Amino acid sequence: MSYHHGNLRAALIETAAQLARSKGADGVVLREVARQTGVSHNAAYRHFADREELMTAVADQAMAGLAAAMRRRMSAVDVPDPRERAVLLLSEVGHAYVEFALAEPGLFEIAFAVYSVDPSAPAEIEPAADPSSTSDDLGPYDLLGQVLDDLVTVGLLTPERRDPAQILCWSTVHGFSVLHLRGPLYGVPATEREQSLTAMLALVLRGLVGDLD
Amino acid sequence: MSYHHGNLRAALIETAAQLARSKGADGVVLREVARQTGVSHNAAYRHFADREELMTAVADQAMAGLAAAMRRRMSAVDVPDPRERAVLLLSEVGHAYVEFALAEPGLFEIAFAVYSVDPSAPAEIEPAADPSSTSDDLGPYDLLGQVLDDLVTVGLLTPERRDPAQILCWSTVHGFSVLHLRGPLYGVPATEREQSLTAMLALVLRGLVGDLD
DNA sequence: GCTCCAAGTGGACAGTGACAACATTTGGTG
């Protein structure tokens, strides 16, 4: 383990992620990443075409982390009644999303900083349709989709409202996160923020399934 | 007008804004701004402490532009019935917000890129309480607040739901914009996006005022 | 007419992403 690192690339991604957590997306500097990995600058160019490609790798990992956080809170839901369960799951998904975003602002930022850096390259999102795992490595969007499907199955959500609901839910929690992270709602204390979120999600639910059913 | 420019600062802000429109926030490079303004690099340091301060100035202008776009569409609403009018205003505000964000991605980005660049400096938002103008130079947030107040006055929105409604509305349109600008919804064509937005806002409205009243 | 000071200039420095040429290791083949 002298000249050849063994598993650079993975080590670089890890260092970059750590740097992102502490200094934000702009703090991920190629030379600093190499430095902290104990390797000379330019070493990264053997594993990534350019900085952008490193960022994309970190973004993938961050997105997986977000999905994992959501799955964690979803699996903690233990309610027998299907309808009550579906509603609770939606709330948990939303809370998990915002919680992750505010707990890991750097990773959250990178996770979404990848798309459309240039007006070219639409950067397709692939559902990672690996048949090896049953329901792991599903993206955050897919997890939300599952919950909404449950709501439809259970009869609380009209089928024609399902797709708009998905856009609404995602936009809501994402916007809420961004506005608190890098927007005018920046300094809002955690307790107040939590109340806002709960109240907001209640309104969303009301829009989806109508008044308390 | 040879050595002394006359009104640099304003000229610099204008050039920076133009650069932001064409190349995004990261494209606003101090030296390039100076170059395009026909002035030597470093000239900007007589008017701005650092790059950050220039960006803030551009951000203020961008925020004003966003508010102006919203006001423009609001004033185009010409409906006598107060309730119908209030509902329509809310929809127009939302559409204007998203429309501006997607038409001027660079300015929109800068407008929100100012907050919390460092973990310090909470960057208070000031309502610009200049008593000179009646309702101009109100921020986007205040305009939304007015519309929601109208909804309460008209009896469509419960007073205790007003504040959560404001958070919800803002988060919704902001998240929608960001997800389409720099998120997984990037490549979505305009017509489809417009449909999504309309459907989403309908759900929001349903959450706020209940079923069609 | 002279002086002073704000406004603009030119040079320098450290830090960055990217490229090219060179060095070292490793694994596969004879």
Add this chain to the structure above:
DNA sequence: CACCAAATGTTGTCACTGTCCACTTGGAGC
């Protein structure tokens, strides 16, 4: 077991950036 080619890291370099410094310019007020 020897050897070589490809993979992996390194050193050197370039253009560019933000920011600091000392210097110059020119107009406003005495």
